[in-house]
Every structure is written in C-alpha cells, then in structure tokens.
Amino acid sequence: xxxxxxxxxxxxxxxxxxxxxxxxxxxxxxxxxxxxxxxxxxxxxxxxxxxxxxxxxxxxxxxxxxxxxxxxxxxxxxxxxxxxxxxxxxxxxxxxxxxxxxxxxxxxxxxxxxxxxxxxxxxxxxxxxxxxxxxxxxxxxxxxxxxxxxxxxxxxxxxxxxxxxxxxxxxxxxxxxxxxxxxxxxxxxxxxxxxxxxxxxxxxxxxxxxxxxxxxxxxxxxxxxxxxxxxxxxxxxxxxxxxxxxxxxxxxxxxxxxxxxxxxxxxxxxxxxxxxxxxxxxxxxxxxxxxxxxxxxxxxxxxxxxxxxxxxxxxxxxxxxxxxxxxxxxxxxxxxxxxxxxxxxxxxxxxxxxxxxxxxxxxxxxxxxxxxxxxxxxxxxxxxxxxxxxxxxxxxxxxxxxxxxxxxxxxxxxxxxxx
Amino acid sequence: xxxxxxxxxxxxxxxxxxxxxxxxxxxxxxxxxxxxxxxxxxxxxxxxxxxxxxxxxxxxxxxxxxxxxxxxxxxxxxxxxxxxxxxxxxxxxxxxxxxxxxxxxxxxxxxxxxxxxxxxxxxxxxxxxxxxxxxxxxxxxxxxxxxxxxxxxxxxxxxxxxxxxxxxxxxxxxxxxxxxxxxxxxxxxxxxxxxxxxxxxxxxxxxxxxxxxxxxxxxxxxxxxxxxxxxxxxxxxxxxxxxxxxxxxxxxxxxxxxxxxxxxxxxxxxxxxxxxxxxxxxxxxxxxxxxxxxxxxxxxxxxxxxxxxxxxxxxxxxxxxxxxxxxxxxxxxxxxxxxxxxxxxxxxxxxxxxxxxxxxxxxxxxxxxxxxxxxxxxxxxxxxxxxxxxxxxxxxxxxxxxxxxxxxxxxxxxxxxxx
Numbered sequence: 091x092x093x094x095x096x097x098x099x100x101x102x103x104x105x106x107x108x109x110x111x112x113x114x115x116x117x118x119x120x121x122x123x124x125x126x127x128x129x130x131x132x133x134x135x136x137x138x139x140x141x142x143x144x145x146x147x148x149x150x151x152x153x154x155x156x157x158x159x160x161x162x163x164x165x166x167x168x169x170x171x172x173x174x175x176x177x178x179x180x181x182x183x184x185x186x187x188x189x190x191x192x193x194x195x196x197x198x199x200x201x202x203x204x205x206x207x208x209x210x211x212x213x214x215x216x217x218x219x220x221x222x223x224x225x226x227x228x229x230x231x232x233x234x235x236x237x238x239x240x241x242x243x244x245x246x247x248x249x250x251x252x253x254x255x256x257x258x259x260x261x262x263x264x265x266x267x268x269x270x271x272x273x274x275x276x277x278x279x280x281x282x283x284x285x286x287x288x289x290x291x292x293x294x295x296x297x298x299x300x301x302x303x304x305x306x307x308x309x310x311x312x313x314x315x316x317x318x319x320x321x322x323x324x325x326x327x328x329x330x331x332x333x334x335x336x337x338x339x340x341x342x343x344x345x346x347x348x349x350x351x352x353x354x355x356x357x358x359x360x361x362x363x364x365x366x367x368x369x370x371x372x373x374x375x376x377x378x379x380x381x382x383x384x385x386x387x388x389x390x391x392x393x394x395x396x397x398x399x400x401x402x403x404x405x406x407x408x409x410x411x412x413x414x415x416x417x418x419x420x421x422x423x424x425x426x427x428x429x430x431x432x433x434x435x436x437x438x439x440x441x442x443x444x445x446x447x448x449x450x451x452x453x454x455x456x457x458x459x460x461x462x463x464x465x466x467x468x469x470x471x472x473x474x475x476x477x478x479x480x481x482x483x484x485x486x487x488x489x490x491x492x493x494x495x496x497x498x499x500x501x502x503x504x505x506x507x508x509x
Numbered sequence: 510x511x512x513x514x515x516x517x518x519x520x521x522x523x524x525x526x527x528x529x530x531x532x533x534x535x536x537x538x539x540x541x542x543x544x545x546x547x548x549x550x551x552x553x554x555x556x557x558x559x560x561x562x563x564x565x566x567x568x569x570x571x572x573x574x575x576x577x578x579x580x581x582x583x584x585x586x587x588x589x590x591x592x593x594x595x596x597x598x599x600x601x602x603x604x605x606x607x608x609x610x611x612x613x614x615x616x617x618x619x620x621x622x623x624x625x626x627x628x629x630x631x632x633x634x635x636x637x638x639x640x641x642x643x644x645x646x647x648x649x650x651x652x653x654x655x656x657x658x659x660x661x662x663x664x665x666x667x668x669x670x671x672x673x674x675x676x677x678x679x680x681x682x683x684x685x686x687x688x689x690x691x692x693x694x695x696x697x698x699x700x701x702x703x704x705x706x707x708x709x710x711x712x713x714x715x716x717x718x719x720x721x722x723x724x725x726x727x728x729x730x731x732x733x734x735x736x737x738x739x740x741x742x743x744x745x746x747x748x749x750x751x752x753x754x755x756x757x758x759x760x761x762x763x764x765x766x767x768x769x770x771x772x773x774x775x776x777x778x779x780x781x782x783x784x785x786x787x788x789x790x791x792x793x794x795x796x797x798x799x800x801x802x803x804x805x806x807x808x809x810x811x812x813x814x815x816x817x818x819x820x821x822x823x824x825x826x827x828x829x830x831x832x833x834x835x836x837x838x839x840x841x842x843x844x845x846x847x848x849x850x851x852x853x854x855x856x857x858x859x860x861x862x863x864x865x866x867x868x869x870x871x872x873x874x875x876x877x878x879x880x881x882x883x884x885x886x887x888x889x890x891x892x893x894x895x896x897x898x899x900x901x902x903x904x905x906x907x908x909x910x911x912x913x914x915x916x917x918x919x920x921x922x923x924x925x926x927x928x
Binding site for chain 2: 106134137162251254296382394397477478488489
C-alpha cells in the first residue's frame with residue numbers, strides 16, 4: 091500500500107487546546123510513515139485548501155510539534171468561512187477535491203464545530219462523486235460545548251476552568267471591598283446560544299454564599315424585577331453580589347440585552363457589553379457600586395489555566411482521528427463518551443458526521459435551577475470532571491513559552507482559484 | 510518586657526498577594542510570643558479600628574494562616590476610607606488611639622498605598638501626642654506600582670504577570686483569526702494615573718511582530734491620527750494588531766477617553782470602557798473587526814498566575830514589618846531595594862513614612878518609546894524580574910483552593926463611635 095498525504099484544517103474560533111488536537115494528529119500520523127506521507131495543514135483553515143496554501147508540517151521538528159500541546163490559538167491559522175450547500179458552492183467543493191488530487195491527499199481531517207462537521211460530510215460525498223479515494227474525518231472542537239452526540243467538546247473544559255477560576259478570584263476581591271466600595275461584580279462570558287460557559291462559572295460556588303451568586307443564561311429570558319430582587323437580597327445577606335452573564339442573554343421578547351445598552355458617540359448601538367448593561371441596571375435601580383469584566387478572547391486562549399482533562403481529550407481525538415482514517419472509516423468523527431461521573435471515566439467512540447452536523451446541543455432545562463438563576467446538582471455532576479486537573483505550560487522569562495511554527499508552504503500545482 | 514498586642518489592617522484595593530503579606534506578618538509575630546501577644550486585624554481595614562471590630566487572628570490555625578500565602582483578596586476585608594488631616598479628622602485619630610489603648614495595642618501595621626502611609630504616619634504622631642507607647646509601621650501594597658522610594662510595590666508583579674500572559678495568549682488567538690474575522694484586539698487594564706500595568710503588557714512582545722503591537726499610556730496624550738496610522742501599518746504588516754490601553758488614557762485636552770464613548774439608555778455618560786472607545790474608533794475609521802476585553806478585578810485577583818518574585822516580596826515586607834516594630838523603629842516602612850537587574854537581586858530596606866506618604870511615582874519618560882506607543886529596553890530591564898517565577902496555588906475540584914478564615918471578633922470595650 092502506498093503512503094498518501096493528509097490534509098488537516100482548523101475551523102472557526104480557536105481554543106486553548108485545539109493545537110493539542112493537532113499535536114495528537116501529527117504525532118500519530120508520524121508513527122505510520124508507510125501509510126501517511128506528509129501532513130499538510132491548511133493555512134487559515136479551509137481557505138488554505140481553496141487557495142492551495144498548504145503548510146508542510148513535515149518541516150517542523152518533533153520537538154516543535156510536541157510544543158503544540160501547550161500552545162493556545164490556531165497554529166496554522168483558522169477561519170470563519172462556511173461552505174454552504176453542494177448546489178450553491180459546488181465549484182468550491184470541486185476545487186477542494188482538485189487540490190487534494192494534485193497533492194495526493196487521501197485523508198481529510200477537519201477540526202471544528204457543527205458547520206465543519208457538515209463540511210467534512212459534504213467533502214466525503216463530493217470526493218466519492220468525483221472518484222477521488224478520500225477518507226474524510228471530522229474532529230470535534232468548540233468552546234461552546236454545543237456539539238451533539240459527543241458528551242462534551244474539546245476546548246470547553248479549559249474555558250470552564252478559566253471562567254470558574256476567574257469568578258472565584260474576583261469574588262474574593264469584591265468580598266473584601268464591599269463595605270465601602272464595590273458591592274456588585276459582573277463577569278460577561280461567551281456562549282451566544284447555549285449557557286454552558288455561564289453554567290461553568292457556577293462551579294466556583296461550592297458552598298452557600300460563595301461567588302457567583304447569580305447566573306444569567308441565554309436560555310432563560312431576562313426578568314429584571316425578579317433579578318433585582320435577588321441581587322438586593324444577596325447584598326443584604328452577604329454584603330455583595332457576584333454575577334455571571336452570557337453574552338447571549340435575551341429579554342422576554344427575544345431581543346439581545348446587549349443591544350439595549352449604550353450608543354456610541356455617533357448614535358450607533360454598541361453590541362457587546364451586556365455585562366455593563368446588567369451592572370448599570372443594578373446601579374440605576376439599587377444604587378450599588380459595580381465593577382464588571384469582559385473576558386472575551388482571554389477565556390478561550392487561557393492555556394496557562396487549561397484543564398488537564400480537556401487537554402487529554404483534545405489530544406486523544408486528534409490521535410483517534412488518524413486511527414479511524416487508517417481503518418478506512420469515512421465520514422465519521424471521534425466523540426467523547428462518559429463512562430462514569432465519579433470517579434470520572436471516559437473513552438473515545440465514533441459517530442457519523444451526519445448525526446452531528448448542524449445539530450446544536452442546548453443546556454438541558456434540568457441543569458438550570460427552577461428559578462433560572464443558578465445551576466443544579468445534576469449540572470455540577472456533569473461539569474465537574476471537565477475542569478479537573480492542571481496542565482501548566484512551561485514558562486520562560488516569567489511568561490508561558492508558546493511555540494511559533496515555521497509554517498512553510500508547499501509549491502502550488504494549480505492555477506489560482508477566485509474566492 | 511511584657512507582650513503587647515498588634516493591630517494590622519489592609520487598605521484600599523486588594524491584590525493577589527496582600528494576604529501573603531498578612532501571612533508573613535502573622536507567622537513572624539507568632540515567633541515572638543514574649544513580645545507580641547495577639548495580632549488583631551481590622552475588619553474591613555481601618556474601619557475595624559474605628560468601630561472596634563477587631564478580628565482575633567490567634568483563633569486561626571497555623572495551617573490556615575499559611576494558606577493566606579496563596580489566597581487572593583483581603584482576608585479580613587479592606588476599605589476605601591481615607592483619614593484626612595489631623596485638624597479635620599482629629600476625633601477619628603483620637604478614637605484610634607483609644608481603641609488601641611483599650612486593647613493594649615502596642616504595634617500598628619498599616620498595609621496599603623500612598624494614603625495609608627500618610628495615615629500610619631499621622632497615627633504615630635497622634636499616639637505620641639496622646640502619650641500611648643505605640644510603634645507605627647507601614648507596609649507597601651499597590652497594584653499601581655506608584656509608591657515612592659520602594660523599587661517596586663508588592664502586588665504589582667502579579668498583575669504584571671497576569672496582563673502580559675493574557676496579552677500573549679489573546680495575541681495567539683487573534684493571529685489565528687485575522688484573515689477572515691478579527692483583526693484588532695484591545696485589552697483595557699488598570700492604572701488610572703501611571704502606566705506601569707500598561708507597560709507590563711509590553712513584556713509579552715519579545716520579538717518583532719509579537720503582540721502587543723501598541724500600548725496607550727495615561728502619561729501620553731492620545732493622538733488619534735498617529736495611532737490610527739500605526740494600527741493600519743501593523744495590520745498591513747502582520748495581519749492583525751493587538752493593543753493594550755490604560756483606563757486612564759486622556760486626550761490632548763486632558764479629558765479621559767473613557768468619557769468620550771458611549772451613553773446609556775438614559776443618556777448618562779458611561780465611565781469605563783476606554784477599550785471599547787479605542788476599538789470602535791478603529792472600526793469606524795479603518796473598518797477592521799475588533800474584539801476587546803476588560804480585565805478589571807480579574808487582573809488584581811489572579812492569584813493562580815501570581816509572580817513568585819512578587820509573592821516572596823509581599824511575604825518579606827510583612828515579616829520585616831514585625832522585625833522593624835520589635836526593633837522599636839517607629840514611623841517607617843519596609844521597602845524593596847534592587848541590588849541588580851540580571852541576575853535579579855533584591856533585599857528589604859527601611860524608609861521613613863514621611864518620605865513615601867502622598868508621593869506618586871510616575872513612569873519615567875525614558876521607559877516609554879519616543880513615539881509613545883511602546884516600552885523601551887530600559888523599561889523591560891526594570892519590569893522583567895518582577896514577573897519571574899510561578900507560584901501555583903493548590904487546587905481542589907479543579908479550582909484554586911483558597912482559605913476563608915473564621916474572622917471572629919474580640920469583645921468590644923468601648924462605646925460605639927459614630928462614623
């Protein structure tokens with residue numbers, strides 16, 4: 091059997107551990123030189139395949155590939171670029187297949203969320219239609235934890251650990267200051283459609299009275315009066331109130347709360363900043379002094395406080411993807427299966443791309459407390475193992491020592507393709 | 510010689526390591542039972558002395574006191590409450606002395622910034638005037654690094670390590686996304702009057718092209734056209750631009766840039782959010798998509814990424830304060846002295862409270878690059894050792910395991926005092 095090349099691309103928003111998946115994939119592929127020639131990576135994700143900008147990862151040393159395991163961001167670049175239906179974007183799918191053919195690519199690995207699983211599935215169909223022998227394997231990744239079938243998504247556990255740690259630490263701070271200064275702290279976190287990251291903040295509150303006291307989920311329409319009553323009660327009881335809010339919080343009419351806040355100097359509505367909207371509402375109605383924080387990219391790039399569980403799973407799905415491809419399993423993805431909660435045990439299973447593509451996993455209602463303002467014990471049981479374990483990166487000059495790869499491109503074989 | 514009690518209070522904004530100072534102080538005091546009876550801590554800082562709310566730290570176990578070393582926030586509470594001149598607030602100073610007399614307090618330790626050093630100095634004077642034998646010792650603390658005489662301030666090194674780490678990580682993220690999504694990342698940091706924290710962000714850029722590319726200091730009036738030209742040049746060259754901005758950035762007329770931004774739904778100017786003002790300016794003028802983050806309390810409570818150097822210095826000034834007091838040195842504070850840059854060497858010296866009180870240490874102009882948009886090699890030499898070394902706290906259930914003390918109050922001896 092002749093060795094054929096592989097193509098790997100990262101897709102969508104990056105995570106603290108997506109490079110650990112790349113590491114698992116490349117290290118595993120290097121163990122099968124008789125089957126897999128070179129691993130090419132798409133420069134800036136799938137765009138790199140369309141533009142024939144293929145990074146030759148065989149030029150990177152084993153040591154540098156190993157350093158991917160502790161480096162956040164997307165080492166080869168990622169992109170937000172969704173290939174739509176075969177009918178609409180047929181030329182693009184055909185171009186992908188042509189590029190794969192020109193570079194003798196027999197394995198396609200696409201590392202992303204719902205959209206990417208859909209793309210990988212379509213690529214499998216198109217390759218078959220065009221007569222290119224290709225195994226197409228998806229690899230799950232998303233901080234939003236909204237992928238179907240897999241018990242959890244690589245990337246989520248590390249965000250969860252970051253936001254819970256940050257909330258705990260800020261809670262200690264504001265508790266110290268509450269008597270004469272700040273009574274309210276609001277942390278705005280990601281998760282536009284699903285409240286998984288907001289829920290993870292709740293892990294910091296292990297005992298009565300601990301921060302965060304209130305969580306505002308995108309799944310629960312914001313009820314200002316009930317919320318303000320809870321805030322006032324919390325301040326009366328504990329002296330302060332710490333709140334986590336999802337960027338995707340909506341009012342009873344379905345309007346994003348982020349849209350209700352401020353306008354810039356030119357009168358444009360300012361998107362983002364729902365944390366400030368909530369904090370200002372409390373200030374206006376209850377008079378408490380507030381601080382608020384917007385974690386933004388810090389939460390999904392915080393490799394320094396990554397979850398070891400998440401890291402191991404991210405590596406494992408990358409390694410498993412190669413094994414699935416070598417076993418000839420086409421149009422599938424590795425998924426994480428939970429074998430038990432405590433002690434936590436997991437393994438890697440296999441799912442069909444078609445079962446995952448374009449399905450968004452919501453938070454179950456039973457994970458949100460009946461009043462809508464916190465998580466339930468069932469939610470805690472689900473989330474707890476995902477943040478377990480530390481995976482401190484190496485430090486140099488007092489800062490995490492992350493790798494930058496050479497990222498050399500392969501010579502192009504084809505004429506340019508208009509995007 | 511009879512043992513007398515000590516009083517310790519935390520003042521102003523807390524830090525990731527102010528409790529390490531408390532730990533150094535209490536552990537050292539416990540080694541001299543023949544000289545120091547109990548260490549009382551002010552509940553919510555100096556307010557606890559005025560209201561006679563004295564926490565009896567002798568009821569805390571050695572193990573719990575040791576855990577203060579890795580716990581952020583202020584373990585006994587802090588406050589923003591400035592005692593003014595002796596003339597204006599004479600009754601309050603007299604009250605302090607009465608409380609100290611009632612509880613046989615012979616040592617006063619005040620852990621804070623410029624204002625607190627002034628208060629400690631006045632307390633020393635008032636005790637002498639009122640015939641109470643009292644040794645008053647200040648202990649430096651501030652994330653702003655703006656205390657005079659001391660080479661650096663405990664608390665700053667850990668913020669510096671946090672913001673530089675966060676900037677590096679977010680830089681890796683945005684670099685991955687720049688081709689099709691976000692080109693601009695703005696991180697807003699603390700430091701209303703002095704740019705030390707903004708400067709610390711600059712440590713993340715160790716080589717040409719690394720994030721952050723531009724720094725906006727409170728010391729340098731914001732020049733929009735020059736800034737926008739730099740941003741455009743940076744995006745053209747590197748594909749993206751990462752920027753750190755001080756909350757205290759001002760325009761050429763001295764107006765806070767934070768005031769220039771948005772108004773809430775009621776038309777009130779929104780303070781804070783200069784990061785968004787800057788990001789939106791770039792979007793409006795250059796069209797780049799942005800993300801921004803507001804670190805707020807996260808930066809000063811991030812004990813999980815504290816600097817070991819900072820931690821050791823914070824502990825050392827607490828321990829040294831006790832030794833100074835036992836040596837009868839009144840109206841002084843321990844200060845950090847730099848003996849060499851590389852290898853970094855430091856020790857603890859002594860300064861008079863009067864030389865530190867109410868003096869604000871600015872960034873030297875030679876620490877800011879001539880164009881005003883980054884730090885100089887001299888600044889890097891100064892800052893680098895302050896973030897060196899890690900001091901990872903213990904973890905439990907995947908999160909940092911911080912202590913909550915019992916904080917039991919001593920029985921009051923005096924009638925209430927109206928604040």
